[in-house]
Amino acid sequence: MTDSPVLQIEDLRTQFLTHGGIAKAVDGVSYHVNRGETLGVVGESGCGKSVTALSVMRLVPDPPGRIVSGRVLLHGQDLLELDEAAMRRVRGNRIGMIFQEPMTSLNPVLTVGRQIEEVVALHQNLPARQAAERAVEMLRLVQIPEPQRRAREYPHQLSGGMRQRVMIAMALSCNPEVLIADEPTTALDVTIQAQILELIREIQQRTGTAIVLITHDLGVIAETADRVVVMYAGKKVEEAPVTALFDAPLHPYTRGLMVSMPRLDSPLGPERGELPEIPGMVPSLSALPEGCRFAPRCPLAVQQCREEPPLIEYAPGHVAACWRAGE
Amino acid sequence: MSIATTRTRIVRPLVVRRRGLLTRHPRITLAALLLGTLAGLAIFAPFITEYDPMTLAVTQRLRPPSAAHWFGTDAYGRDTFSRTIYGGRISMQIGVSVAAMSVLIGVVVGMLGGAIRWLDPIVMRISDGLMSIPAILLAIALMSLTKASVATVIIAITIPEVPRVIRLVRSLVLTIREQTYMQAAIASGTRLPRLMLRHILPNVLTPLIVQATYICASAVLLEAYLGFLGAGTPTEVPSWGNIIAENRTFVQLATWNVMFPGVFLALMVLGVNMLGDGVRDLLDPRLAGRIGK
Amino acid sequence: MLRIVLRRLGATIPVMLVVAVVVFLMLHLSAGDPAAIIAGDNATEEDIALLRKSLGLDRPLAEQFVQWIWQLAQGDLGVSIFNRVPVATMIAQRMEPTIALTVLTMTLAVSLAVPLGVLAAWRVGTWVDHTIMALAVAAFSCPVFLIGYALVQQFARTWKVLPVQGYTPLSEGLVPFLLHLALPAISLGLIYTALLARMTRSTMLEVLGEDYIRTARAKGLGVRQVLLQHGLRNAAVPIVTTIGLGIALLIGGVVVAESVFAIPGIGRLTVEALQQRDYPVIQGVILVSSLAYVLVNLLIDLSYLLLDPRIRY
Numbered sequence: 001m002t003d004s005p006v007l008q009i010e011d012l013r014t015q016f017l018t019h020g021g022i023a024k025a026v027d028g029v030s031y032h033v034n035r036g037e038t039l040g041v042v043g044e045s046g047c048g049k050s051v052t053a054l055s056v057m058r059l060v061p062d063p064p065g066r067i068v069s070g071r072v073l074l075h076g077q078d079l080l081e082l083d084e085a086a087m088r089r090v091r092g093n094r095i096g097m098i099f100q101e102p103m104t105s106l107n108p109v110l111t112v113g114r115q116i117e118e119v120v121a122l123h124q125n126l127p128a129r130q131a132a133e134r135a136v137e138m139l140r141l142v143q144i145p146e147p148q149r150r151a152r153e154y155p156h157q158l159s160g161g162m163r164q165r166v167m168i169a170m171a172l173s174c175n176p177e178v179l180i181a182d183e184p185t186t187a188l189d190v191t192i193q194a195q196i197l198e199l200i201r202e203i204q205q206r207t208g209t210a211i212v213l214i215t216h217d218l219g220v221i222a223e224t225a226d227r228v229v230v231m232y233a234g235k236k237v238e239e240a241p242v243t244a245l246f247d248a249p250l251h252p253y254t255r256g257l258m259v260s261m262p263r264l265d266s267p268l269g270p271e272r273g274e275l276p277e278i279p280g281m282v283p284s285l286s287a288l289p290e291g292c293r294f295a296p297r298c299p300l301a302v303q304q305c306r307e308e309p310p311l312i313e314y315a316p317g318h319v320a321a322c323w324r325a326g327e
Numbered sequence: 328m329s330i331a332t333t334r335t336r337i338v339r340p341l342v343v344r345r346r347g348l349l350t351r352h353p354r355i356t357l358a359a360l361l362l363g364t365l366a367g368l369a370i371f372a373p374f375i376t377e378y379d380p381m382t383l384a385v386t387q388r389l390r391p392p393s394a395a396h397w398f399g400t401d402a403y404g405r406d407t408f409s410r411t412i413y414g415g416r417i418s419m420q421i422g423v424s425v426a427a428m429s430v431l432i433g434v435v436v437g438m439l440g441g442a443i444r445w446l447d448p449i450v451m452r453i454s455d456g457l458m459s460i461p462a463i464l465l466a467i468a469l470m471s472l473t474k475a476s477v478a479t480v481i482i483a484i485t486i487p488e489v490p491r492v493i494r495l496v497r498s499l500v501l502t503i504r505e506q507t508y509m510q511a512a513i514a515s516g517t518r519l520p521r522l523m524l525r526h527i528l529p530n531v532l533t534p535l536i537v538q539a540t541y542i543c544a545s546a547v548l549l550e551a552y553l554g555f556l557g558a559g560t561p562t563e564v565p566s567w568g569n570i571i572a573e574n575r576t577f578v579q580l581a582t583w584n585v586m587f588p589g590v591f592l593a594l595m596v597l598g599v600n601m602l603g604d605g606v607r608d609l610l611d612p613r614l615a616g617r618i619g620k
Numbered sequence: 621m622l623r624i625v626l627r628r629l630g631a632t633i634p635v636m637l638v639v640a641v642v643v644f645l646m647l648h649l650s651a652g653d654p655a656a657i658i659a660g661d662n663a664t665e666e667d668i669a670l671l672r673k674s675l676g677l678d679r680p681l682a683e684q685f686v687q688w689i690w691q692l693a694q695g696d697l698g699v700s701i702f703n704r705v706p707v708a709t710m711i712a713q714r715m716e717p718t719i720a721l722t723v724l725t726m727t728l729a730v731s732l733a734v735p736l737g738v739l740a741a742w743r744v745g746t747w748v749d750h751t752i753m754a755l756a757v758a759a760f761s762c763p764v765f766l767i768g769y770a771l772v773q774q775f776a777r778t779w780k781v782l783p784v785q786g787y788t789p790l791s792e793g794l795v796p797f798l799l800h801l802a803l804p805a806i807s808l809g810l811i812y813t814a815l816l817a818r819m820t821r822s823t824m825l826e827v828l829g830e831d832y833i834r835t836a837r838a839k840g841l842g843v844r845q846v847l848l849q850h851g852l853r854n855a856a857v858p859i860v861t862t863i864g865l866g867i868a869l870l871i872g873g874v875v876v877a878e879s880v881f882a883i884p885g886i887g888r889l890t891v892e893a894l895q896q897r898d899y900p901v902i903q904g905v906i907l908v909s910s911l912a913y914v915l916v917n918l919l920i921d922l923s924y925l926l927l928d929p930r931i932r933y
Contacts, residue, residue: 069338108832109929590766593763
């Protein structure tokens with residue numbers, strides 16, 4: 001767990017042109033993930049966690065979006081400096097990606113086998129027959145029954161869970177060094193969710209792939225992640241090993257997320273049966289407040305919060321950006 | 328989504344450009360200018376040219392464009408500029424009338440079809456049938472059976488356009504009917520005519536305005552085609568189609584008599600089409616795929 | 621498969637029936653006495669009576685209709701008033717040039733419009749897109765005869781590289797056949813190209829915004845594969861539908877183009893019939909072209925089965 005980072009993001013800024021002006025979707029975010037490690041990235045929708053992932057893949061739609069500064073290092077090589085052809089050799093090959101919507105993320109007019117074959121044929125230069133064999137092998141790896149037959153089927157013939165398995169098979173078919181999973185289980189039933197997470201974990205143990213798991217669900221984080229990055233309004237507000245985060249959350253936002261999470265042994269909730277929520281709304285990314293972005297919603301906010309809080313390390317590997325975190 | 332992300336350096340600043348009204352809606356502005364000019368020429372034709380579009384001048388036959396005759400003269404010595412700008416009157420009249428009539432009929436029939444279940448299949452079958460007849464052939468057939476006049480031309484062009492409006496209105500009504508607020512209105516016992524006027528009509532208005540401009544453009548074009556083929560307005564009417572039809576035998580000798588009215592015709596159709604596109608994108612970009620031209 | 625084809629074929633019958641009723645009623649319900657209008661201004665009372673009888677206008681409407689449909693079902697489109705030749709024969713004789721022009725125009729338009737539309741969608745918002753779309757709206761607004769006469773002036777009269785007008789059957793050699801059809805096909809094809817390019821662009825734009833395109837790009841596929849295999853394949857159904865619906869527009873344009881270029885096809889036949897007030901011929905042309913339209917669209921419906929695995933009839 002202490003290897004040199006496989007993927008390292010440094011001070012990444014990605015912005016979108018909107019009718020209301022420039023939206024700073026990702027505003028100076030840094031994080032890294034090591035070999036064999038699972039990094040959880042958590043935050044509400046619109047906090048920039050998905051845009052960060054798309055920026056890593058350089059798939060931010062331009063226009064209206066653009067990466068305006070920062071570095072994305074894959075084994076020390078800055079992906080933002082590659083030309084498009086070289087970047088294509090990274091996508092799907094060295095970094096695999098799974099998306100939230102298994103229903104719409106697969107091409108409806110191609111068989112699932114074909115969609116997996118395409119990646120392996122492209123990156124591993126396999127002849128058609130071997131690519132087809134590899135596709136079936138991948139389907140077997142993600143525990144799809146009757147992989148031979150399923151490979152010839154179209155996405156609409158598969159269930160949601162099956163489709164997400166196909167997506168995983170596709171993302172892992174070239175043995176990538178990093179797997180980015182963007183809300184991989186959000187659209188699935190609870191029982192299927194657990195199965196998919198279990199599958200990802202199993203495969204990781206076998207292959208040592210570094211995983212960036214993006215989710216809004218702290219439950220998923222608790223079950224799967226080794227380390228956690230909490231994002232709010234385009235910024236990283238806290239980062240910690242998973243146990244440290246759950247035992248001693250530093251940022252008021254993280255605490256807010258935790259108390260608003262339904263739990264059986266609700267230790268933080270004020271009363272049984274009532275689920276507290278964070279008051280107020282996520283600020284518009286094109287009209288952010290001065291200083292700490294969480295201050296307008298924060299129960300602990302003070303005068304000092306008008307100034308931007310720096311990220312400070314409070315315990316080994318545990319950083320937070322809050323003036324009152326140490327108290 | 329643009330795939331051409333890396334023609335230029337991937338990491339670079341984002342710049343907001345301020346845009347004025349003209350650059351924000353270039354098509355509508357351009358279309359308005361174009362149509363305004365054409366309409367102005369047509370309406371104020373008597374003040375713009377001293378030549379009467381009908382007066383023959385045998386000594387002035389087939390003169391090329393000159394200071395006296397900007398667009399030259401035709402085989403009867405009539406001034407082509409004068410005939411061309413007067414011709415705009417006929418086209419405008421026909422375009423607007425056809426658009427208004429077909430939308431009016433189409434809305435009534437389409438809403439009834441969308442609302443009354445037993446009527447719907449009948450309306451749809453008839454629309455399907457009418458739409459499978461090429462508009463020009465249907466108009467020719469209608470014109471071959473009636474005495475030519477501006478009014479009959481309008482009717483002959485309107486009939487093939489109506490089913491398109493019916494289909495559009497019906498599909499919109501069916502979509503709207505499924506929306507929650509409609510279900511609520513139905514459940515609370517709102518009567519059908521009221522439902523139509525208060526809830527459905529306002530929602531189909533935007534696409535109808537766009538469709539009406541497209542119909543207007545196609546009607547102007549169709550009228551010219553009919554005139555060109557000899558199935559249009561009476562030959563003595565100086566419509567663009569008629570001017571081109573009577574000059575086509577001399578097209579080699581006197582190109583101007585065909586080209587000038589032809590270009591005016593194209594400009595008017597272009598103006599109306601651009602207006603339609605502009606309004607469509609302005610009012611609702613999602614309509615793009617829905618309305619057929 | 622055969623059952624699907626038969627069922628779809630069955631569904632075209634009501635459409636054709638409506639067409640038949642429309643052309644029948646047009647003659648019989650049109651303002652005034654159709655016989656008098658068809659006979660023309662200087663016909664005598666006697667001529668009109670004779671014509672009325674030969675058109676069967678003196679019998680009850682329902683009886684006329686049933687008899688007419690019965691004849692139609694046997695492929696009898698009636699007889700020309702002007703020269704007493706069966707309408708079916710007249711149409712058959714004029715069929716070749718029209719089919720040749722239509723097919724050539726369509727091939728030209730599709731092979732031009734689809735790449736242009738895809739290109740515009742790929743480069744959406746750039747000058748490439750703006751240029752293609754500006755050209756498309758201009759082409760869509762240009763009357764066929766204006767483009768036709770301009771092309772003739774340039775290619776046939778000034779440069780003298782292509783014939784001014786006329787038609788040479790394919791049996792007299794491919795080269796003269798194509799040379800004669802080149803200008804009509806281009807002037808007619810522009811409108812159709814514009815229509816298709818616009819449709820291709822808007823459909824492709826919609827498809828390129830889909831999640832599976834992002835997936836395809838995340839796999840590292842190149843622009844060509846993303847656009848063609850993942851984009852165009854999914855846009856195929858709406859594009860093919862537009863090709864089919866546009867045929868009505870195309871047939872209309874053929875009538876004008878044949879007139880501009882003096883091509884002895886169905887369009888010319890219609891205009892001749894119009895000049896002679898030969899209504900049975902016009903009626904026949906409408907029935908035949910509607911049938912063609914309906915059958916082509918039937919084929920297009922069936923092609924959906926190949927294009928989209930989700931569609932099952």
